[in-house]
Amino acid sequence: MKGMIGIVVIVFSLVVLGCGSAGAQEAIKIGIIEPLTGPAAYDGQSVVEGARLAEEEINARGGVLGKQIRLVVEDGKADPAESVNAAEKLLVRDQVPVIMGAWASSATLAVMPVMKKNATPLLVETATSLKVTDPPSEWVYRICSNSAIDGQLMEKYLVPTLGFKKAAFMAANNDFGRAVVTFWSEAVKKKGGTVVLTEYHAPGEINFAPSLTKISTSGADSIIITSDIQTASNIIKQTYEMGLTKIKRLVTNGIPSEAIVKLAGVEASEGVLVHNYWVPFAPPKGQEAKNKQFMDKYTAKYPNKPVDKYAAFGYDGIRVIAQAIVTARAADPVKIKEALKKTKVDGLTGNIQFDDKNQARPYSSVSRIEKGKPKLVVRLN
Amino acid sequence: MTEPREKLELLTVRDLDAGYGDAQILWGVSLGIAQGEIVGLLGGNGAGKTTLLNIISGLNSPKTGSIHYLGEEITHVNTYNRVRSGITQIPEGRQLFPGLTVRQNLLLGSFSLADKSRVPEELDFVFDLFPILSERQKQLAGTLSGGEQQMCALGRGLMSNPKLILVDELSLGLAPVAVERIVEALKKVYREKSLSILVVEQDVHLCLELSTTAYVLETGHIVKQGPSEELAKDPQIRKSYLGI
Amino acid sequence: MLTEVLQQVINGLVMGSTYALTAVGLTMIFGMMRVVNFTHGEFYMLGGFFAFQLTASLHLNYYVSVVVAILAVMAVGFVCERVLLAPLRGKSIDTTVLVTIGLSIFLQNLALLWWGPTPKSIPLPFSNTPLQWGPVVLTWSRILAVSITFGLIVLVHLLIQKSLLGKAMRATFQEKDAALLAGVDVERIYAFTFTLGAGLAAGAGVLLGSIFLIYPSMGNIAILKAFIVVILGGMGNFIGAICGGLILGVTEGLGAGFVSSGYKDAIGFVLVILILMFRPSGLFGKARRL
Ligand SMILES: Nc1ncnc2c1ncn2[C@@H]1O[C@H](COP(=O)(O)OP(=O)(O)OP(=O)(O)O)[C@@H](O)[C@H]1O
Ligand SMILES: [Mg+2]
Numbered sequence: 001m002k003g004m005i006g007i008v009v010i011v012f013s014l015v016v017l018g019c020g021s022a023g024a025q026e027a028i029k030i031g032i033i034e035p036l037t038g039p040a041a042y043d044g045q046s047v048v049e050g051a052r053l054a055e056e057e058i059n060a061r062g063g064v065l066g067k068q069i070r071l072v073v074e075d076g077k078a079d080p081a082e083s084v085n086a087a088e089k090l091l092v093r094d095q096v097p098v099i100m101g102a103w104a105s106s107a108t109l110a111v112m113p114v115m116k117k118n119a120t121p122l123l124v125e126t127a128t129s130l131k132v133t134d135p136p137s138e139w140v141y142r143i144c145s146n147s148a149i150d151g152q153l154m155e156k157y158l159v160p161t162l163g164f165k166k167a168a169f170m171a172a173n174n175d176f177g178r179a180v181v182t183f184w185s186e187a188v189k190k191k192g193g194t195v196v197l198t199e200y201h202a203p204g205e206i207n208f209a210p211s212l213t214k215i216s217t218s219g220a221d222s223i224i225i226t227s228d229i230q231t232a233s234n235i236i237k238q239t240y241e242m243g244l245t246k247i248k249r250l251v252t253n254g255i256p257s258e259a260i261v262k263l264a265g266v267e268a269s270e271g272v273l274v275h276n277y278w279v280p281f282a283p284p285k286g287q288e289a290k291n292k293q294f295m296d297k298y299t300a301k302y303p304n305k306p307v308d309k310y311a312a313f314g315y316d317g318i319r320v321i322a323q324a325i326v327t328a329r330a331a332d333p334v335k336i337k338e339a340l341k342k343t344k345v346d347g348l349t350g351n352i353q354f355d356d357k358n359q360a361r362p363y364s365s366v367s368r369i370e371k372g373k374p375k376l377v378v379r380l381n
Numbered sequence: 382m383t384e385p386r387e388k389l390e391l392l393t394v395r396d397l398d399a400g401y402g403d404a405q406i407l408w409g410v411s412l413g414i415a416q417g418e419i420v421g422l423l424g425g426n427g428a429g430k431t432t433l434l435n436i437i438s439g440l441n442s443p444k445t446g447s448i449h450y451l452g453e454e455i456t457h458v459n460t461y462n463r464v465r466s467g468i469t470q471i472p473e474g475r476q477l478f479p480g481l482t483v484r485q486n487l488l489l490g491s492f493s494l495a496d497k498s499r500v501p502e503e504l505d506f507v508f509d510l511f512p513i514l515s516e517r518q519k520q521l522a523g524t525l526s527g528g529e530q531q532m533c534a535l536g537r538g539l540m541s542n543p544k545l546i547l548v549d550e551l552s553l554g555l556a557p558v559a560v561e562r563i564v565e566a567l568k569k570v571y572r573e574k575s576l577s578i579l580v581v582e583q584d585v586h587l588c589l590e591l592s593t594t595a596y597v598l599e600t601g602h603i604v605k606q607g608p609s610e611e612l613a614k615d616p617q618i619r620k621s622y623l624g625i
Numbered sequence: 626m627l628t629e630v631l632q633q634v635i636n637g638l639v640m641g642s643t644y645a646l647t648a649v650g651l652t653m654i655f656g657m658m659r660v661v662n663f664t665h666g667e668f669y670m671l672g673g674f675f676a677f678q679l680t681a682s683l684h685l686n687y688y689v690s691v692v693v694a695i696l697a698v699m700a701v702g703f704v705c706e707r708v709l710l711a712p713l714r715g716k717s718i719d720t721t722v723l724v725t726i727g728l729s730i731f732l733q734n735l736a737l738l739w740w741g742p743t744p745k746s747i748p749l750p751f752s753n754t755p756l757q758w759g760p761v762v763l764t765w766s767r768i769l770a771v772s773i774t775f776g777l778i779v780l781v782h783l784l785i786q787k788s789l790l791g792k793a794m795r796a797t798f799q800e801k802d803a804a805l806l807a808g809v810d811v812e813r814i815y816a817f818t819f820t821l822g823a824g825l826a827a828g829a830g831v832l833l834g835s836i837f838l839i840y841p842s843m844g845n846i847a848i849l850k851a852f853i854v855v856i857l858g859g860m861g862n863f864i865g866a867i868c869g870g871l872i873l874g875v876t877e878g879l880g881a882g883f884v885s886s887g888y889k890d891a892i893g894f895v896l897v898i899l900i901l902m903f904r905p906s907g908l909f910g911k912a913r914r915l
Contacts, residue, residue, distance in 0.1 A: 038842050041742030173887045200887035204846055206837040209636035210881030217629050230744040230838050241764040243755035263746055263838055440802055464808035476803035478796045489796050493808025541808060
């Protein structure tokens with residue numbers, strides 16, 4: 001027991017000394033909460049990697065307010081309780097003036113009250129549940145889209161252009177999945193389509209044979225799939241294995257086509273429609289050069305990983321925060337919050353500026369996977 | 382002890398202190414078994430008889446003291462190696478493998494035999510000794526009657542071709558007829574195989590009748606030892622154990 | 626309707642057989658050694674990753690890789706048992722639980738470091754196009770998984786029932802002291818049981834990993850299901866684990882198909898609660914059977 005206490009004391013002092021001796025009294029800390037372990041770790045890592053690129057660039061240009069910025073990353077595991085812990089650590093231990101996170105809608109919604117209590121702004125980079133900005137909180141800003149915006153944008157295309165007349169949903173059983181089902185169902189119904197079936201799955205579920213069997217006998221002509229990369233790919237793989245390729249399949253919320261092809265295979269992903277935000281192959285007009293520069297840098301630093309929207313949002317998120325700190329002229333939570341309102345960044349993911357609900361409007365599009373390669377079908381905005 | 386006796390000694394236990402956790406059960410126990418001898422161990426409930434047997438077979442280990450077998454110290458040798466070298470214990474309460482058949486129980490008794498070609502011979506010997514076991518070969522051991530179980534336990538012990546058998550309370554819970562059958566069998570084994578036996582018994586008559594030498598264990602101390610015939614005449618023993 | 630039921634039952638049997646394979650090892654280790662092995666999920670995960678490494682990086686034949694991956698995990702299991710569990714023999718169940726939980730966290734993070742969080746898929750030597758058998762759809766990888774699983778289960782069953790080693794295992798399980806007195810090297814039986822259990826978990830990991838995807842935390846769900854199965858079948862009950870696995874698989878399939886897929890995982894827990902309320906020693910009664 002004594003030995004144990006000894007070890008704990010040593011570890012603690014190392015952590016404390018480590019923080020102090022990194023000498024970063026000068027650096028401005030930015031907190032980040034991402035899933036670094038668990039089923040969503042792949043995506044969370046991407047956000048952090050994109051953020052690191054932005055950190056490097058900004059510091060190479062001399063930082064902000066004459067100081068370097070330093071990212072402090074905590075693992076929220078895409079889990080509400082873990083993410084709240086992470087937020088409290090960042091706020092209390094590291095005293096960060098602003099946080100980016102917390103990847104999942106459920107985790108983000110759980111972190112929001114903590115931010116409010118500590119009067120520190122949160123920049124939401126990937127969580128799409130409407131509840132994050134509706135009702136709006138003065139402490140929460142969002143650069144990614146939300147399901148209500150997506151639903152509105154898709155309305156013009158889903159039934160009329162893409163022919164999703166009898167749609168079935170397969171969605172993660174969390175705030176994110178339920179929000180997508182709500183707003184995309186409206187988009188289907190408003191144009192005369194019907195939703196024949198909605199199948200929710202637990203996060204981390206791997207076996208979709210039961211749901212797909214149900215869909216195959218439901219008369220659905222299309223499946224709308226909402227989940228994380230590996231789960232969505234798994235579903236695509238299994239639709240193919242169960243012979244459901246005649247049914248149109250659409251994956252929502254910017255899951256990268258490359259990942260789907262890699263994980264589900266070329267055959268299984270043939271014809272799959274993908275709803276994108278930032279994508280490498282179709283940058284918004286005028287962004288081509290900047291986009292290429294970002295991708296080259298990313299690939300140089302992380303050679304084994306395709307660039308995805310999570311990296312782009314992570315990159316943009318840190319740039320928005322840095323810009324806000326410059327406008328605020330101080331690394332002060334309240335001032336940063338005020339500055340965010342006025343911040344405008346011409347980002348990779350869109351022209352970022354916040355509306356009266358602190359919501360930005362990123363680019364989005366729909367593409368189709370053909371022979372393992374994504375082809376742009378339509379730009380939504 | 383005299384020199385010639387020492388040479389014949391099969392098992393020597395010296396100054397054993399042992400117990401469970403903080404509770405000491407055995408206090409400086411010493412005991413010897415000569416080759417070809419039947420030794421009796423008497424003592425009331427909780428005296429520490431089973432504890433002593435478990436230490437000899439290696440199931441428990443002593444705090445201090447030593448055990449020598451065939452001239453070698455085996456105090457820290459594993460149970461299965463002791464079994465391999467010829468020590469077998471017929472445990473108190475039989476401890477058969479209830480979910481295995483009678484035959485499987487017996488065959489497991491010869492698990493330690495290096496020369497597996499001997500197994501059929503040993504099996505025949507046991508079946509010859511207890512024909513009922515031969516009839517009940519396929520029955521699950523857990524469903525045998527008490528007497529049959531004790532036969533099966535003894536048979537299983539014999540399957541390892543032992544040099545020393547430690548018998549713990551053979552007669553426990555059995556009708557006199559059954560006890561008689563099993564004692565007869567034990568005597569037959571003793572006659573036909575060259576082995577030694579340590580008999581632990583609450584039935585003092587039986588114990589002293591079977592053995593040539595006996596020890597009396599009281600709350601972990603050896604309080605008396607000597608030829609069984611003499612102990613049978615000992616007034617104190619007659620009074621406290623035989624109720625005469 | 627009828628074909629849907631049939632398809633759901635078959636889906637359930639595929640999953641259930643791998644649940645059974647994972648649970649058999651877990652239940653054996655518990656029954657024999659009184660060790661609740663929280664590392665079991667990581668053995669499952671390592672099975673998948675070893676097979677991935679062998680096929681994708683070293684380009685070994687798939688079937689060879691399956692065998693080698695299982696053997697490699699058995700080696701890992703053996704070392705873990707000898708180094709970490711053997712010194713704790715006779716200690717309370719809580720102590721070993723702490724150790725296996727610690728080991729599980731360690732191995733999972735090691736896998737995360739080594740292979741990264743990116744999910745991987747094991748390259749298969751055959752195409753996974755659907756096979757239509759009447760109204761039922763299946764793929765080769767699923768047929769293969771079920772066949773190998775049942776093959777392994779039958780093999781282990783024969784080993785336990787017929788071989789001398791198996792009888793020594795059962796003897797140790799039923800009366801440890803008497804087994805010692807019969808000359809069984811119980812330590813070796815423990816090491817063997819743990820190693821075998823690890824190998825079975827690895828087998829399930831390889832096979833399910835071939836159907837789905839592999840990633841460092843894949844063991845978490847697997848062990849959860851395995852615990853449910855062990856409770857369903859009765860702690861330490863071999864046949865119980867097999868039936869429990871199949872029952873869980875089929876109930877999940879039917880439940881997801883005809884009640885709600887959102888509550889698929891809850892079905893297992895409801896089963897467990899019912900079992901604990903009405904048949905605490907498992908569906909198959911007697912706790913002491915091996
Ligand atoms: N595993 C154990 N843990 C703790 N105490 C024990 C254990 N086994 C036996 N004892 C205690 O040791 C003492 C001696 O027990 P032991 O079984 O050796 O007696 P015994 O002479 O064989 O008695 P009996 O004739 O009733 O079988 C008893 O007080 C008993 O309670
Ligand atoms: Mg006793």
